[in-house]
Amino acid sequence: MKRNDFLSHVAWTGSGIAYALSGAGIFTGRALADAAPATQFVQISDSHIGFHQAANPDVSATLKASVDAINAMAVQPKFVVHTGDITHLSTQQQFDDARAILSQLRAPLIALPGEHDVLGSDFKTYRANFGIKDAEDGGWASWDDGGVHYIVLINVFNFEKMGLMGSDQLAWLKKDLQSQYQQTPIVVFTHVPLYALFPQWGWTTQDGASALAMLAGFDHVTILNGHIHQIVTHVDGNIHFASANATAYPQLRPGTAPNPGPLTLPPDQLLHAIGYRTVRLDSGVAGIEEHPLG
């Protein structure tokens, strides 16, 4: 979809992310207070509403703290994107609880599912709660705004095979990108990393390389994901990757233990390891600023 008023069609409610593509370099943090007018959008991720273990006994409170902080931004972002795992077990009660908090966002919300949101391959329940209104049948979508082309990709099904986008979605992506200029900044949202960040823990997308090959020809591509509950950046040519912190709890650094699992930190340290990020897009490259809750 290509329309300037896309947000009015896709957003479920309103909240924002602050993103900036500047011409200088990617992921150069900027003082948000000074840069507030240029804030584009906000990313939050991995709220796991329903989780109640030691790593974070009150995930609703930390999601609400994120929402409150975003709402307090002097200049509201164009939108807030939630990059998946809104719930822990895909139950209707968890969707209801999440919606009660996320509906408080002042800026429009765009959400994509994580594997925790579609347990039993139940995409119907997810879509009824948080689906993008004008998305393709498979849930993926794109829109243009402010000279930037935004794309939502879904890579949380067929998880037995480490997550597959599938041929239909890849064919759609190829067609979608054909209408874009090489110089157009492109921002892609996914849940699972599109590249092989750490396949041993399922932190990869089996057919992600096909999507990356399509994106490689563009001058400025930023791919933002969740899933791994920690900030990891990676650069491959003109493609810049940045995994986000969760609003719920952190996970171990890849390869530092036999398995990922929720990481339980001392209570005074948890808030430093979770939060949201703001993103600015000026002239091609994304500037990201992380906002831990503590």
Added chain:
Amino acid sequence: MKQIFLSLALVLVTVHLHNDAYMPQTVTIHPGDSVRFINDDDDAHTVTSTDGWFDSKGLDTNGTWVHTFLKAGVYRYFCELHPFMKGTVIVKGVHA
């Protein structure tokens, strides 16, 4: 009138979901036996058949799910949330 009697499963094998692994990873049972899956982890897991035969859906911490296997065969399963977790139930011959 022909009457069919179904005996209750008497054998119950337990598989623990522990540290992102099924323990034991492979169990061998007979038709009519049941397997109980217990999630010991802080994270959620599933017991999902590779071939679509069964699906526990999400198992929260301390969650338990029991499935009775009626037919002989090799049943492979995995966790929808952690695809590196894989297990097998072998159902062998008729019950003694």
